[in-house]
Amino acid sequence: MKAFLVPACALVLCVAAAPALAASGTVLRNDKLYSQPSATSKATASVNRGTSVNILARQGGWLRVSAGRSTGWIRLLSVRAGAGGLGGAGLGDVVGAATTRSNPSRVVAVAGLRGLNDEDLKQAKFNGDELARLNAWQATPAQARSFASQGGLKTANVAALPAPQPEQKASPWEAN
Amino acid sequence: MKLKSMVLAVSLVSFSGAAMAFDLGKMLQEGINQELNKGKQTQSEPDASQNAAPATKQKIDGRQLGFALFGSYSPEEETRIGRQIAGNLLGAVPLVHDDKLERYVNLVGNWVALQSGRKDITWHFGVLDTGDINAFAAPGGYIFVTKGLYQRLNNEAELAGVLAHEIAHVTLKHHLKVLKQSSLIGALGQAASNKAKDSDQVVQNLIGNGAEIMARGLDKNAEFEADRVGIVFAARAGYDPWGLPEVLQDLAGLPAKDSRTSLLYKTHPHPADRLAALGEAVGGRLDAVHGKDIPGRFYRLK
Numbered sequence: 001m002k003a004f005l006v007p008a009c010a011l012v013l014c015v016a017a018a019p020a021l022a023a024s025g026t027v028l029r030n031d032k033l034y035s036q037p038s039a040t041s042k043a044t045a046s047v048n049r050g051t052s053v054n055i056l057a058r059q060g061g062w063l064r065v066s067a068g069r070s071t072g073w074i075r076l077l078s079v080r081a082g083a084g085g086l087g088g089a090g091l092g093d094v095v096g097a098a099t100t101r102s103n104p105s106r107v108v109a110v111a112g113l114r115g116l117n118d119e120d121l122k123q124a125k126f127n128g129d130e131l132a133r134l135n136a137w138q139a140t141p142a143q144a145r146s147f148a149s150q151g152g153l154k155t156a157n158v159a160a161l162p163a164p165q166p167e168q169k170a171s172p173w174e175a176n
Numbered sequence: 177m178k179l180k181s182m183v184l185a186v187s188l189v190s191f192s193g194a195a196m197a198f199d200l201g202k203m204l205q206e207g208i209n210q211e212l213n214k215g216k217q218t219q220s221e222p223d224a225s226q227n228a229a230p231a232t233k234q235k236i237d238g239r240q241l242g243f244a245l246f247g248s249y250s251p252e253e254e255t256r257i258g259r260q261i262a263g264n265l266l267g268a269v270p271l272v273h274d275d276k277l278e279r280y281v282n283l284v285g286n287w288v289a290l291q292s293g294r295k296d297i298t299w300h301f302g303v304l305d306t307g308d309i310n311a312f313a314a315p316g317g318y319i320f321v322t323k324g325l326y327q328r329l330n331n332e333a334e335l336a337g338v339l340a341h342e343i344a345h346v347t348l349k350h351h352l353k354v355l356k357q358s359s360l361i362g363a364l365g366q367a368a369s370n371k372a373k374d375s376d377q378v379v380q381n382l383i384g385n386g387a388e389i390m391a392r393g394l395d396k397n398a399e400f401e402a403d404r405v406g407i408v409f410a411a412r413a414g415y416d417p418w419g420l421p422e423v424l425q426d427l428a429g430l431p432a433k434d435s436r437t438s439l440l441y442k443t444h445p446h447p448a449d450r451l452a453a454l455g456e457a458v459g460g461r462l463d464a465v466h467g468k469d470i471p472g473r474f475y476r477l478k
Contacts, residue, residue, distance in 0.1 A: 023429060028452040039460050061418050061462060076421055077455030080448040082429035116269055116308040116322070117391070117439055124268035124386035128373030131263040133271055134302045134318075137278040144286035151332070151470050153414035155291065158465055161404045164456040 025065065025079045026086055027051040033072025037062035045070035050086055053079060249352065251296040251316075257352070258316030260379040262300070264387035265312060265320065272303040272323050272477070280475040284332060285319060285339045291412040292347045301339065303477070309427070310440045312390050313342035315352050324436050326477055328426055332470035336413060337420030340406035348405065350398045351389065355382075393443030400445070400453040407454065407462075416467040424451050 027050060032043040037059045045067070047053070053065040053074075062073045080086075139147075249257070271278070285301035299317040307324040319342040321335075329335050345351065383389055403420065411417035428447040430437060444450070 026448075028448065029455055039463060058422075060416070060466070061421075075455065076418055076425070077451055077458055080428045080451050081425040082448075084428075084432060084448065086448065116304075116306045116310070118388070118442075120268045121265070121391040122385045122388040124264045126260070126263040126375035126380075127267040127270065128263060128375070130266035130270050131259070132373055133273070133278075134262065134266070134300050137275075137282050137302075138298060138300055139279070139282040139286045141286060141290055144283055144290060147283040148287045148414065151468070151473055153287065153468060153470075156412055156414055156465060156467065158408050158411040158417075158462070160408055161457045161461060163401070163404070164453065 023055045023081050024083060025053045025055045025063075025081045026084075027053060027067070027074070027078060028080055028086065029078050031074055031078040033065070033067070033070055033074055034062075035072060037064070037073040039075075041073070044072045047074065055079065055081060249315075254349075254352065255297060255316035256376060257355070257379055257383065258314040258318045260376045261314040261351075261383060261387055261389060262318035262320075263375065264380075265304075265314070265390055266302075268387060269304045269306045269322075272305045274303075274477070277303055277475055277477060281321070281335070281339070284335055285343070288336050288340050288409050288413045288415075289317070289343050291409045292343050294347045297346075299343075307436055308439060309430075309434075309436045311338050311342050313345040313351070314390070315346065315349065317343075317346050319343065319346070323477065325423075329423065329474070330471060331419070332474045333410065333416040333419035333467065334423050335419070335474065336410045336415040337406065337417075338423055340409040340413075341402045341420055342406075343409055344402040344405035345394070345398070348398070348401060350394050350402065354392070354394060355389065391439065391443065396445045396449075400450065400457075403450055403454050404457045407458070411462065411465050411467055414467050416469045417462050417465050419469075421451060421454060424454075 027047045030046070030048050033045040033047060035042045035044050047067050047070075051067050053067045055063050055065050056071070057064040058076065059073075061076045063076050063079055064071070064073050065079065281301040281303060282299075286299055289299045294317075297317040299319065301319050301321075303326050304312075304320050304322045306322050308322045309324040309328065310322045311325060312320045319339060321338055321342075325338065326335070329338070403424075407417050407420050410419055424447040427437065427440075428451065445453075
């Protein structure tokens with residue numbers, strides 16, 4: 001009886017801890033799990049790129065995840081949610097382009113379902129009435145400032161982020 | 177295209193006639209020649225441009241020269257291009273007609289755009305009435321989010337993050353660079369009509385069919401750059417900087433073959449790649465930033 005109770009309790013605990021956000025994910029870069037959602041807290045484990053995780057909760061720029069036996073907080077940008085592992089790595093783009101360009105029957109299938117695709121955009125005719133409506137709702141900087149202040153928003157000094165060096169090639173459109 | 181060759185041919189003639197035998201004259205010629213060479217595929221009709229050039233005693237204005245030499249547009253020209261693309265996009269899919277929503281997205285959008293440092297254009301924001309999941313930016317500050325994407329958002333910071341990515345495309349002039357690269361566009365000259373509701377045929381001739389430029393997409397580095405720059409705009413506006421990453425996480429969790437994201441994935445890197453690239457750039461740099469989410473004020477669209 002006792003032997004049976006222990007695993008049953010463990011199971012109950014698991015279910016109780018399983019939060020609303022329970023979702024699978026994959027670690028995108030080698031990083032650490034921390035005991036708190038802060039890089040100054042204690043690092044409890046290391047996780048490698050490609051590790052599968054369960055996402056348990058989110059707080060600010062942090063996700064609480066479990067990876068194998070470890071549970072801890074990891075930076076939000078070090079994980080992707082969803083199935084599909086490391087994801088695109090460019091593959092998604094290539095596949096997408098191939099299906100839309102070289103397989104016209106595929107495009108038709110998609111077009112039947114939804115309103116917005118290449119062909120719709122290509123065929124689109126200028127709609128002056130909708131554009132006038134868009135213009136009519138434009139806001140002034142003064143209105144935007146007042147709106148921000150009502151929401152308690154204050155501007156913050158945030159430095160520009162540097163472009164990551166290794167992957168940066170000269171952009172083709174800069175060659176002009 | 178034809179129009180571009182004509183305009184350039186005109187400028188070439190004017191300059192050879194002018195008594196500018198200086199280096200400056202040579203420099204101008206070279207700039208113009210470069211432009212001419214770029215449009216080489218259209219040179220198959222040399223008669224048309226040669227005949228047209230001497231007949232038109234058109235004065236070349238500074239803007240056209242500026243474009244020929246440096247490929248730069250005035251804010252007015254940029255707005256003219258964007259207006260035409262936006263009008264066409266709205267021809268493919270209209271706005272969600274909801275006064276409160278329209279007011280709200282323009283207020284959030286303008287507040288974020290105020291942090292972009294670009295003060296020479298008027299910003300416009302709208303929600304497109306389609307279940308597709310996407311967002312668009314056209315030059316001159318025309319920005320759209322689809323209803324399909326808007327309905328997935330949970331708070332104002334997420335909306336601000338999405339709009340900030342599009343605002344960054346505008347301030348970084350990504351689409352203008354693509355147009356320029358593909359030689360689709362040249363100096364604009366005069367608008368045929370000043371009526372607000374009219375299509376601008378001059379611009380239309382130069383941007384291709386309808387709003388197809390919105391389906392063509394940008395270089396993937398331009399998307400990564402817009403994420404990187406946009407997240408900072410949103411943070412500077414006082415929002416939680418994690419709004420855009422949260423939206424990317426949500427999209428990353430959608431099934432890969434969801435038809436609502438087919439155009440998005442055709443024109444953007446996969447959200448997982450965008451999160452990874454953003455992670456490289458951000459690291460711990462935003463650890464000290466604590467902005468607001470404002471879920472209570474977020475306008476929910478049924």
